[in-house]
Amino acid sequence: MGRREIGLVSSTLLLPATAFLAVTALISDALDLNEFVFHKYTGYAATLLVLVHVCAHWPSLVAFWTGRTRHRAGTETATSQAGPETAPSWRHGVSRRAVLAAAGFGATGFAAGWLVRPSDVGRLPGEDFGALYHRASSPGFADALGALVGWGVQPARTKDYPGAARIVLPPVAAPPELSVAGAIERRRSLRDYADRPLATAELSWLLGAATGITGPGGLRAAPSAGAQYPIETYVVASRVEGIEPGIYHYAPADHALERVRSGTFGGDLVIAGLGQEFLAQAPVVLVLAAIFQRLRWRYRERAYRYALLEAGHIGQNVYLAAEAAGLGACAVGAFFDDALNRLLDLDGAEEAALMLVPVGPR
Numbered sequence: 170m171g172r173r174e175i176g177l178v179s180s181t182l183l184l185p186a187t188a189f190l191a192v193t194a195l196i197s198d199a200l201d202l203n204e205f206v207f208h209k210y211t212g213y214a215a216t217l218l219v220l221v222h223v224c225a226h227w228p229s230l231v232a233f234w235t236g237r238t239r240h241r242a243g244t245e246t247a248t249s250q251a252g253p254e255t256a257p258s259w260r261h262g263v264s265r266r267a268v269l270a271a272a273g274f275g276a277t278g279f280a281a282g283w284l285v286r287p288s289d290v291g292r293l294p295g296e297d298f299g300a301l302y303h304r305a306s307s308p309g310f311a312d313a314l315g316a317l318v319g320w321g322v323q324p325a326r327t328k329d330y331p332g333a334a335r336i337v338l339p340p341v342a343a344p345p346e347l348s349v350a351g352a353i354e355r356r357r358s359l360r361d362y363a364d365r366p367l368a369t370a371e372l373s374w375l376l377g378a379a380t381g382i383t384g385p386g387g388l389r390a391a392p393s394a395g396a397q398y399p400i401e402t403y404v405v406a407s408r409v410e411g412i413e414p415g416i417y418h419y420a421p422a423d424h425a426l427e428r429v430r431s432g433t434f435g436g437d438l439v440i441a442g443l444g445q446e447f448l449a450q451a452p453v454v455l456v457l458a459a460i461f462q463r464l465r466w467r468y469r470e471r472a473y474r475y476a477l478l479e480a481g482h483i484g485q486n487v488y489l490a491a492e493a494a495g496l497g498a499c500a501v502g503a504f505f506d507d508a509l510n511r512l513l514d515l516d517g518a519e520e521a522a523l524m525l526v527p528v529g530p531r
């Protein structure tokens with residue numbers, strides 16, 4: 170293959186490569202993908218093609234910039250008038266340029282077909298809804314392109330209860346040192362609590378470890394996809410020193426509690442929690458709920474996966490924070506959704522409870 174053919178091939182391949190580069194750049198921006206491999210490797214390929222292209226056209230480039238270009242237009246006019254043997258190649262059949270272009274587009278189509286994996290959302294025989302959801306939320310490349318289309322608007326990243334009574338918690342203070350290794354090793358689910366109320370400082374520590382703000386720009390204690398923070402923390406307080414029994418919403422920005430309703434709700438928790446009695450014995454029960462649109466506008470079908478994963482991260486933070494403070498926690502996933510959502514005044518669709526975490530002294 171001569172210099173001219175190499176130049177043509179590189180020109181042809183540069184077209185899909187740069188188009189792919191632009192599309193993958195948009196996807197990585199839309200989905201907040203760091204180190205997006207398709208974009209990275211297309212970038213390398215496009216760079217290589219540019220180098221080949223420049224090498225192949227080097228004499229023309231030098232001639233152009235040194236002013237020694239030939240007037241090709243005039244030459245072509247002259248040759249086309251010379252007779253049928255110099256007529257344009259398309260009259261005789263397919264030109265070499267067309268073959269190379271077709272090969273380039275064919276290769277691009279093959280690569281695209283290999284990358285695109287459309288998800289079939291029909292339910293397979295014997296498939297449960299979890300498996301169906303998992304499959305339907307496993308994007309192919311085509312779905313990633315669809316991510317460029319928004320799914321509704323981005324809601325506020327914090328929830329407010331205007332007019333609610335507020336209790337500002339004491340600053341988060343770490344309890345006497347316990348290594349992460351020690352907390353992980355000693356952690357056990359605790360369902361039997363010592364008979365003393367929780368101190369406000371202990372509640373402050375637990376909430377700070379759950380969804381508390383720990384970094385600039387509102388970054389929090391637990392990781393969150395795209396820093397969208399879909400999880401809201403509610404506190405069902407039965408016996409916390411200095412805090413009237415009731416249901417509260419935790420406002421991370423002010424490290425404060427906003428009262429949702431007053432009263433003792435241990436019995437309601439037991440009913441909602443399928444009769445698990447320790448829910449009424451714990452001095453405090455944290456409820457993690459998700460506002461799905463905070464993830465959905467960006468991650469579409471994968472939003473629900475991320476909400477569950479994030480609740481898990483926060484739950485483990487609470488477990489380890491409790492352990493470090495001489496307390497114990499227990500994740501509770503078995504509950505009647507409607508009863509629990511009603512108790513917290515959540516609609517169960519836009520925002521729904523995902524997990525209960527009772528905490529109490531050992």
Ligand SMILES: Cc1cc2nc3c(=O)[nH]c(=O)nc-3n(C[C@H](O)[C@H](O)[C@H](O)COP(=O)(O)O)c2cc1C
Nearest residue numbers: 356357358359360445484499500501502503504524
């Ligand atoms: C997602 C999830 C849901 C759970 N739901 C309940 C529950 O409804 N009731 C309960 O008593 N324990 C529940 N647990 C706690 C497990 O029973 C406990 O983690 C397990 O027995 C292992 O014991 P360990 O945590 O002490 O290591 C749950 C744990 C997880 C992770």
